[in-house]
Amino acid sequence: MAEVAARVRVIDDVRADALPLDELIASAEPAVLRGVARDWALVQAGLRSTHEAMDYLRGEYNGEAVTYSWGDRDVAGRPFYNDAFTDLNFEVRRGRLEQVLDEIAACADDPRPPTYYVASLLIDTRFPRMRATNDLGLRAHGIDAPPSIWIGNRVTASCHYDAMNNIACCAVGRRRFTLFPPEQIGNLYPGPLEPTPGGQAVSVVDFDAPDFQRHPRFRDALASGQSAVLEPGDAIFIPSLWWHHVQGLEAFNVLVNYWWSSVPAYVPTPMHALYHAMWAIRDRPEREKQAWREVFDYYVFGAAERAGEHLPEAARNVLGPVDETLARQLRAMLIAKLNR
Structure with missing residues (x-):
């Protein structure tokens, strides 16, 4: 495993009813919340045995089918691409959770088992009673973040980013997190935007055996990286x-995570703007691209109020704060223009 330069900051003795969310978000740095979920029923079951953890999940499960990733032994726990990066190296299957758990248990002692991964399953849709004894209670902080569960064997989620803030709770088994700040994107060699193993572009570097001849800038990423191993009951905040x-x-590993945005729901994901900018700007002559960089710095990346501060408030329109009404108008305008 590639070694990074630093360890993630650890905050000890954190209680779910006293999460330091404001401080975490303001710091914009990862942090391990040691033991914050240790009292969860699922965590306690897993600490007793893998068998008890699986039985606990079976007891909470409502019987509706789940979607999961399956890969043969050659996948080696790393859902990824084929050699040509044109397709994925695993299958997407659908079945009952009991079947997935039974198959994971059956190959638990296999040094090279097939890969099983139930990813990003909304807890409330398959485990409707589970939050009563397994939850961080983010609603008490004014955050609407329905939790998702991730169930599998020794699976590696290749390095990627999410547009939202994230608190990931290690419920069963241990997990190693290796993190990099956003500015390291170029040193992590992102793969295709479509298809992707899990919805976001992932680094194509094999962290277990990095090829520094093919990916020399990855050394620079490692110098800026942070790592942490989470024990059952620990959580990590990922900005x-x-x-x-x-x-x-x-x-056997189970993780529960919470995603939430720092902006209102009527503000769309910036990924839409990224695709549009690649279409509208990326392939223009360099002089034009530099000029558009100045335009975006003025209207988008500079202070939010700068572009409209010299105008009367009634004349600012989109140069002023975007509220839900203006968001609907912008959406309608963009749809109309794109459909021409």
Whole structure:
């Protein structure tokens, strides 16, 4: 495993009812919240045994089918691309959770088992009673973040970023997190935007055996990286757009995470703007691109109030704060223009 330069900051003795969310978001740095979920029923079951953790999940499960990734032994726990980066190296299957758990248990002692991964499953849709005894209670902080569950064997989620803030709770098994700040994107060699193993572009570097001849800038990323191993009951705060590589270290692993945005729901994901900018700007002559950089710095990346501060408030329109009404108008305008 590639070694990074630093360890993630650790905050000890954190209680779910006293999460330091304001401080975490303001710091814009990852932090391990040691033991914050240790009292969860699922965590306690897993600490007793893998068998009890699986039985606990079976007991909470409502029987509806789940979607999961399956890969043969050659996948080696790393859902990824084929050699040509034109397709993925695993299958997407659908079945009952009991079947997935039984198959994971059956190959628990296999040194090279097939890969099983139930990813980003909304807890409330399959485990409707589970939050009563397994939850961080973010609603009490004014945050609407329905939790998702991730169930699998020794699976590696290749290094990627999410647009939202994230708190990931290690419920069963241990997990290693390796994180990089957003500015390291060029040193992490992102793969195709479509298709992707899990919805976001991932680094094509094999962290277990990095090829520095093919990916020499990855050394620079390692110098800026941070790592942490989470024990059952620990959680980690991952700020939006921080790259993170996640390895399940046991034969059976369960993680619960919470994503939330720092902006209102009527503000869309910037990924739409990224695709549009690649279409509209990227392939223009360099002089034009530099000029558009200045335009974007003025209207977008500078102080929010700068572009409209010299105008009367009634004349600012989109140069002023965007509220829900203006967001609907902008959406309608963009749809109309794109459909011409």
